[in-house]
Amino acid sequence: MYRIIARETLTENIHLLEVEAPEVARKAQPGQFVAVRVDEEGERIPLTIADWDVERGSITIILLAVGTTTRKLARLNAGDSILNFVGPLGRPTEIDRFGTVICVAGGVGTASIFPISRLLKARQNEVIAIMGARTRELIFWEDHLRSVSHQLIVTTDDGSYGRKGVVTEPLKEFLGARKVDRVIAIGPAIMMKFCSLTTKPVGVKTIVSLNPIMVDGTGMCGCCRVSVGGETKFACVDGPDFDGHEVDWDLLMSRQRAYLDEEKESMKLWETKVVKK
Amino acid sequence: MAEKIKLNLNRVPMPKQTAAIRSRNFDEVALGYSEEQAIEEAGRCIQCKKPGCIKGCPVEVNIPEFIKAVHEGDMPEAARIIKSTNSLPAICGRVCPQETQCEVACALNKKGAPSAIGRLERYVADWERAHPEVGEKQKEHVAFNGKKVAIVGSGPAGLTCAADLTKLGYKVTIFEAFHVAGGVLMYGIPEFRLPKDVVQAEVDYVRSLGVEIKLDHVIGKIATVDELLQNGYDTIFLAPGAGAPMFLNIPGENLSGVYSANEFLTRTNLMKAYRFPEYDTPIKAGGRVAVIGGGNVAMDASRCALRLGAEEVHLIYRRSEVEMPARAEERENAKEEGVIFRLLTNPDCFIGDEQGKVKAVECYEMELGEPDESGRRRPIRKQGTEFTVPVDTVIVALGTSPNPIVPSTTGGLELTRWGTVKADEDTGRTSKDRVWCGGDMATGAATVISAMGAGKRAAADIDAYLNR
Numbered sequence: 001m002y003r004i005i006a007r008e009t010l011t012e013n014i015h016l017l018e019v020e021a022p023e024v025a026r027k028a029q030p031g032q033f034v035a036v037r038v039d040e041e042g043e044r045i046p047l048t049i050a051d052w053d054v055e056r057g058s059i060t061i062i063l064l065a066v067g068t069t070t071r072k073l074a075r076l077n078a079g080d081s082i083l084n085f086v087g088p089l090g091r092p093t094e095i096d097r098f099g100t101v102i103c104v105a106g107g108v109g110t111a112s113i114f115p116i117s118r119l120l121k122a123r124q125n126e127v128i129a130i131m132g133a134r135t136r137e138l139i140f141w142e143d144h145l146r147s148v149s150h151q152l153i154v155t156t157d158d159g160s161y162g163r164k165g166v167v168t169e170p171l172k173e174f175l176g177a178r179k180v181d182r183v184i185a186i187g188p189a190i191m192m193k194f195c196s197l198t199t200k201p202v203g204v205k206t207i208v209s210l211n212p213i214m215v216d217g218t219g220m221c222g223c224c225r226v227s228v229g230g231e232t233k234f235a236c237v238d239g240p241d242f243d244g245h246e247v248d249w250d251l252l253m254s255r256q257r258a259y260l261d262e263e264k265e266s267m268k269l270w271e272t273k274v275v276k277k
Numbered sequence: 278m279a280e281k282i283k284l285n286l287n288r289v290p291m292p293k294q295t296a297a298i299r300s301r302n303f304d305e306v307a308l309g310y311s312e313e314q315a316i317e318e319a320g321r322c323i324q325c326k327k328p329g330c331i332k333g334c335p336v337e338v339n340i341p342e343f344i345k346a347v348h349e350g351d352m353p354e355a356a357r358i359i360k361s362t363n364s365l366p367a368i369c370g371r372v373c374p375q376e377t378q379c380e381v382a383c384a385l386n387k388k389g390a391p392s393a394i395g396r397l398e399r400y401v402a403d404w405e406r407a408h409p410e411v412g413e414k415q416k417e418h419v420a421f422n423g424k425k426v427a428i429v430g431s432g433p434a435g436l437t438c439a440a441d442l443t444k445l446g447y448k449v450t451i452f453e454a455f456h457v458a459g460g461v462l463m464y465g466i467p468e469f470r471l472p473k474d475v476v477q478a479e480v481d482y483v484r485s486l487g488v489e490i491k492l493d494h495v496i497g498k499i500a501t502v503d504e505l506l507q508n509g510y511d512t513i514f515l516a517p518g519a520g521a522p523m524f525l526n527i528p529g530e531n532l533s534g535v536y537s538a539n540e541f542l543t544r545t546n547l548m549k550a551y552r553f554p555e556y557d558t559p560i561k562a563g564g565r566v567a568v569i570g571g572g573n574v575a576m577d578a579s580r581c582a583l584r585l586g587a588e589e590v591h592l593i594y595r596r597s598e599v600e601m602p603a604r605a606e607e608r609e610n611a612k613e614e615g616v617i618f619r620l621l622t623n624p625d626c627f628i629g630d631e632q633g634k635v636k637a638v639e640c641y642e643m644e645l646g647e648p649d650e651s652g653r654r655r656p657i658r659k660q661g662t663e664f665t666v667p668v669d670t671v672i673v674a675l676g677t678s679p680n681p682i683v684p685s686t687t688g689g690l691e692l693t694r695w696g697t698v699k700a701d702e703d704t705g706r707t708s709k710d711r712v713w714c715g716g717d718m719a720t721g722a723a724t725v726i727s728a729m730g731a732g733k734r735a736a737a738d739i740d741a742y743l744n745r
Contacts, residue, residue, distance in 0.1 A: 043557040221540035254633025258533040262559030
């Protein structure tokens with residue numbers, strides 16, 4: 001059992017949990033994830049490591065409460081426990097002294113981008129961060145991201161906060177205006193796809209963190225297979241980071257949709273259980 | 278003068294659920310002997326002076342002795358004899374291929390009716406589980422000898438090695454990546470062949486000896502092998518299993534609805550998707566399911582699919598039934614339950630719909646040519662025989678290759694060209710000092726009992742090494 005030592009509601013649907021897992025905390029690196037199973041009936045799902053604290057022996061995860069597991073997690077309070085918490089999984093993000101790096105975060109992707117930007121900045125890179133959300137209420141950790149970047153642009157689709165529009169617009173402007181050595185884009189598949197399409201014509205290496213459905217997260221089931229450069233890869237052990245210009249995005253998105261009906265059914269049942277309680 | 282023994286060639290059959298009923302539930306297929314049946318079957322053993330059966334058993338169970346005890350109705354003694362060399366008898370009695378190991382070496386096998394050793398072993402183990410006070414009394418507690426051993430993986434190899442070393446006085450810690458112990462016994466072999474409470478009872482027995490099992494620990498991630506060696510473990514036994522599923526590398530293989538057998542079985546068995554939505558993990562197995570492959574895993578996947586509600590399950594295998602690696606018993610069970618065998622058939626590609634979901638398998642026919650390196654006749658494509666099988670789900674059961682996490686994070690560990698860890702067959706020693714390896718990680722995919730044999734040999738060699 002892994003105890004929750006702190007929790008925070010970041011937006012209506014986005015929650016932060018700080019979980020006691022000292023051994024995982026000692027090993028965590030930017031770009032890695034944990035596999036979580038909330039309770040005995042629970043599914044195993046991957047969640048990005050947003051932060052860690054070796055002294056407190058904790059891992060921070062941030063989740064968007066959209067499915068059964070994430071909604072179960074969202075209801076937990078400090079002092080409650082998660083049944084299983086496995087990590088740190090996946091390869092860490094490659095971080096070097098690249099020069100100028102643009103970090104693009106879409107939605108909960110901010111959770112993944114934060115520790116990456118922090119290390120990039122510590123390694124003497126010029127870090128430009130772009131964070132995008134549909135609307136003002138969905139924005140979180142703006143200060144966090146500002147503190148680990150040299151410049152931060154915020155966009156909202158509806159213009160309710162920051163610049164109106166999507167992340168690819170400022171991305172394109174930066175690419176046209178200055179030398180950019182690398183782009184790291186993390187968020188929904190569609191956003192990562194369009195960031196990759198934006199950087200491809202100018203030939204700037206673009207790293208994305210893929211988020212297919214996973215079961216074990218350790219390379220033994222193959223549920224998370226993705227096609228990169230025409231080759232099948234397992235996102236859990238070969239990734240989750242890949243070259244965005246090589247990813248077969250349509251395949252990723254179609255595999256992500258594989259259980260939409262079951263997800264609805266599962267959530268409906270869970271809702272009736274929660275109401276009964 | 279020796280009395281001439283009258284041979285009884287009537288093996289007592291194993292009671293089973295009928296095919297029509299069992300193919301729609303996850304309850305155990307084989308129901309087990311009654312006491313009368315066990316005693317009757319045990320009476321057939323002729324108590325050879327030089328028993329071949331023991332040599333056939335990778336963990337050298339004293340088979341004639343335990344069968345004698347069963348025949349005398351002394352089940353506690355039978356259990357004691359088995360447990361002295363085999364810590365997982367309820368598992369072995371169910372899933373060992375006895376027909377190629379102990380039973381093939383039985384003197385009665387020459388007459389075509391070997392002692393039903395596996396069924397008797399299962400009977401004794403189940404009897405003991407129903408009488409826990411007996412096992413508790415028989416347990417010896419050994420003083421800690423001051424040495425610590427880490428084991429990576431809690432499958433059959435790891436559990437066996439742990440039990441043997443603990444009985445010798447070592448402090449053993451098993452690191453398991455999953456949220457339950459048992460490895461392939463939990464995620465791979467289905468409930469209807471090996472009930473999970475049977476596995477957990479044997480895992481609990483190993484724990485009760487004093488073995489510590491740390492779940493949720495992926496070695497290579499949370500700690501490396503070298504870190505374990507630096508942090509107080511005198512030696513390490515690597516038994517993380519075979520790991521990564523193999524695919525056909527043909528077009529359409531990543532369409533949604535195409536599973537590896539590992540994923541299909543893990544969802545079903547470990548995550549209990551057969552109880553969705555009570556359990557949260559979903560699985561797709563309605564309509565028509567195609568299973569590609571001819572091994573035991575392909576049989577397990579086919580039979581799971583039927584139980585999950587598939588209307589038809591087509592087993593697609595490129596050779597003929599004679600060459601199938603699956604046990605005859607499993608093939609029979611699958612056929613009885615309604616799995617359709619499509620032999621000498623090979624998939625060419627998978628076809629998807631507009632949503633990227635698989636809807637058909639393009640196949641072609643094969644014929645058998647000359648024998649290949651495996652000794653089996655090589656399948657050759659018959660030109661102009663292409664045809665399409667409409668499907669809703671595909672399960673690819675072609676075997677596994679070693680998981681790279683441990684090898685890639687452990688310096689000085691020599692690998693074979695297949696990516697398995699090089700380990701001495703008799704001792705399990707690897708090229709790396711203080712590190713042993715056994716089970717599928719050393720051999721490639723094999724049986725539960727061969728992994729247990731490797732665990733046993735490694736335990737003996739680790740003991741010899743630490744006492745040198």
